[in-house]
Structure formats: C-alpha cells, structure tokens
Amino acid sequence: MSDRTVGVGMIGYAFMGRVHSQAWRNVAAFFDLPVQPRMRVIAGRSKEATEAAAERLGWDEAVTDWREVVGRADVDVVDICTPGDTHAEIAIAALRAGKHVICEKPLANSVAEAEAMTAAAAAATGRSMVAFNYRRAPAIALARRLVEEGRLGEIRHVRAQYLQDWIVDPDFPLVWRLRKDKAGSGALGDIGAHIIDAAQFIAGQHLVGVSAITETFVKERPLAEGSAGLAASGGSGTGPVTVDDAALFIGRFSGGALGTFEATRFATGRKNALRIELNGSLGSLAFDFEAMNELWVSEGGRGFERLLVTEPDHPYVGAWWPPGHGLGYEHTFTHEIKDFLEAIGTGADPTPSFADGLRVQRVLDAVERSAADGSRYITVED
Numbered sequence: 001m002s003d004r005t006v007g008v009g010m011i012g013y014a015f016m017g018r019v020h021s022q023a024w025r026n027v028a029a030f031f032d033l034p035v036q037p038r039m040r041v042i043a044g045r046s047k048e049a050t051e052a053a054a055e056r057l058g059w060d061e062a063v064t065d066w067r068e069v070v071g072r073a074d075v076d077v078v079d080i081c082t083p084g085d086t087h088a089e090i091a092i093a094a095l096r097a098g099k100h101v102i103c104e105k106p107l108a109n110s111v112a113e114a115e116a117m118t119a120a121a122a123a124a125t126g127r128s129m130v131a132f133n134y135r136r137a138p139a140i141a142l143a144r145r146l147v148e149e150g151r152l153g154e155i156r157h158v159r160a161q162y163l164q165d166w167i168v169d170p171d172f173p174l175v176w177r178l179r180k181d182k183a184g185s186g187a188l189g190d191i192g193a194h195i196i197d198a199a200q201f202i203a204g205q206h207l208v209g210v211s212a213i214t215e216t217f218v219k220e221r222p223l224a225e226g227s228a229g230l231a232a233s234g235g236s237g238t239g240p241v242t243v244d245d246a247a248l249f250i251g252r253f254s255g256g257a258l259g260t261f262e263a264t265r266f267a268t269g270r271k272n273a274l275r276i277e278l279n280g281s282l283g284s285l286a287f288d289f290e291a292m293n294e295l296w297v298s299e300g301g302r303g304f305e306r307l308l309v310t311e312p313d314h315p316y317v318g319a320w321w322p323p324g325h326g327l328g329y330e331h332t333f334t335h336e337i338k339d340f341l342e343a344i345g346t347g348a349d350p351t352p353s354f355a356d357g358l359r360v361q362r363v364l365d366a367v368e369r370s371a372a373d374g375s376r377y378i379t380v381e382d
C-alpha cells in the first residue's frame with residue numbers, strides 16, 4: 001500500500017457531503033491506491049452543525065470559512081459539495097492555490113462560470129474532476145464498454161429520463177434547489193445534467209442542438225426554515241419558485257443519433273429513476289438506476305435479456321462482494337473518488353473533466369434558451 005498521503009478538505013456537509021465522506025472513509029479499504037486520503041477538515045456555515053458533521057462523518061477538524069480549507073498547507077484536495085452558486089469561486093480559488101479539485105454537478109450555474117472554471121483548470125497544476133457519479137455505476141460503465149466495442153453498431157436513438165417526485169407536495173418548502181439565485185435551474189440542472197452527461201458518456205457522442213419545453217407546476221411554496229425570507233415575513237408566508245420543475249427536450253448528437261430527454265421532480269412514485277436506453281443498428285441496451293445492478297441488452301435481433309452486473313470482471317465490482325450481492329448508490333461515489341485519487345497519484349487527467357462539465361453546461365443553457373424562445377431549435381456551441 002502506498003505511503004503517500006493526500007490531505008482532503010471538504011466544503012459542505014449535507015446530502016452530497018455525507019455521501020462523499022462515505023467515499024473518502026471507505027475507498028482505501030477496498031481499492032489499492034497510489035496515494036492514501038486523510039480526511040483533514042470539513043467546512044460549513046454553522047459552527048455547531050459542521051462540528052457535529054466532522055464528528056459523525058470522520059473529519060479531523062471543522063471550520064466555518066472555506067477559504068481556510070483552500071489556504072491550508074496540509075490540504076492537497078478540495079472537495080466541493082455546496083450549492084451551485086458557490087462552485088466557481090471556491091474551485092477557482094482552490095485551483096489557483098495549487099489544490100486538486102473535485103466539484104459536485106452541475107459544474108456551475110452558468111456557462112460563463114463554467115468557462116472560467118475550465119480555464120482555471122487548464123492553467124492549474126492540480127487535477128480537477130466533476131462528480132457525475134452515475135458514470136461509475138458498474139452497469140453504466142459496462143454500457144459504455146459495450147458501445148465502445150461496437151456491440152450496438154451505429155447508435156440511432158438515445159432515450160434518457162431522470163424521474164423523481166420529492167416536491168410533488170405543494171407544501172414542500174422553498175429550499176435552495178427551488179431558487180434560481182442558488183441552484184441556477186431546477187430539475188434541468190440538478191438531474192437533467194446527470195442524464196446529459198451519462199447519455200454523452202455512454203453514446204460516445206455529444207449533443208449539437210436541442211429543442212425544449214420546461215414547466216413550473218407549483219409556483220409558490222412555504223418559505224423554508226432558517227431562510228432569510230421566513231424571518232422577514234414574521235415566521236410564515238410563501239415565496240416564488242424561480243426554477244423549472246420539469247424539463248423535456250429532444251436533440252441531435254454529433255454522431256447522428258437522435259435524443260429524447262425528460263428530467264422531472266413530479267413523476268409521482270418515481271424516487272430516483274435515472275433511465276437510459278440506446279438503440280443501435282446491431283442491438284440495444286437499457287438501464288434503470290432503481291435496479292442499478294442490472295443492464296438489459298438486446299443483441300442478434302433477440303429481445304432484451306437481463307444481465308446481472310455483479311461479476312468480478314464487471315467495472316469496479318471485483319473490489320466488493322461475490323456475484324449477486326449487488327452494490328448501491330454510495331458505491332458510485334467511492335468509485336469516482338478511487339478514480340480521482342488514481343489520477344492524482346499517476347498524474348493522469350481525471351474524467352469527467354471541467355471541460356466535460358462545461359459541455360453539459362452549454363446543453364443546459366441551450367435547453368433554457370430554447371424553452372424561453374418557444375422551443376426554437378438551438379445549436380449547442382462546441
């Protein structure tokens with residue numbers, strides 16, 4: 001086992017902070033790494049909550065200013081798990097301080113921010129990666145392998161959905177993900193970004209133009225606990241939802257495939273259904289994250305057959321359990337941290353890069369512009 005250590009500093013401790021911490025804690029127990037991570041410090045705005053998170057999640061220290069994390073000599077890696085409105089400032093500062101940076105998706109809240117982050121990454125000595133974790137679900141990594149091997153032939157259709165339902169209740173409060181100033185967009189940038197990246201990754205080609213519609217079904221929501229608006233309103237009141245609840249779009253890929261995409265938080269009964277199907281001239285594949293250990297494959301003109309992706313020679317699986325035992329959501333993050341640490345240790349460039357994140361950001365922007373302009377077909381800048 002390598003004795004090279006990299007100090008890690010994390011910004012944020014909510015859902016993504018928890019699942020990234022799980023990955024930092026476990027990665028060295030299951031994968032041989034060129035460098036060993038040391039969970040040095042976690043940053044959050046609330047001193048009490050961050051200290052509790054450090055204790056629970058396994059960080060040596062807790063601070064309330066991310067700039068302290070970026071400035072520490074014993075921090076080599078900065079992991080950004082904050083809302084999208086802070087990604088650019090933190091990532092650019094960390095890269096300029098010579099740190100390696102992994103940043104949660106989407107890369108930024110705008111193309112301009114994503115361009116600045118990509119330029120900073122290109123000029124930096126540190127490695128950088130966007131945390132599109134679903135690329136590292138074994139079945140999705142296997143799907144990419146099948147397409148790369150030509151098993152599907154020429155890709156004609158890419159059909160992608162990301163279906164959730166956590167805000168169907170109109171009394172769900174106005175959390176930061178429902179505010180454009182914090183999140184940049186709604187279902188589109190949060191879960192639509194995932195299916196854009198996963199579709200482009202598996203198909204090996206990217207979107208060159210889209211036509212879209214978006215909708216906000218619930219336009220006013222109760223103000224969230226702890227929000228400035230709640231205090232100002234005397235403890236009650238509502239605020240406007242300023243992002244999309246659902247985004248649907250069609251698109252053309254650079255290799256000629258046609259794409260249909262649906263990202264919604266109003267698919268009642270669907271909890272985390274990231275679904276992708278590719279149809280090619282020789283065969284097809286289909287994946288549903290809610291059955292993440294399976295890949296359905298059609299070859300030789302036969303109908304779809306179920307492939308259990310739990311064999312030791314399937315991507316990442318050999319490090320875990322015997323066939324048939326299965327992996328979960330959190331394993332996709334451990335896989336991405338393992339690949340990030342391998343890139344740091346070997347001097348390779350991690351993927352998806354910030355440039356890959358910028359490509360997704362340009363699609364998000366084209367979708368929003370198309371939807372705002374009566375679904376006009378918008379070319380995606382290369």
Ligand code: SOE
Pocket residue numbers: 015190191272
């Ligand atoms: C949205 O609820 C969300 O938490 C996304 O932000 C994550 O990226 C996705 O993995 C699960 O759902």
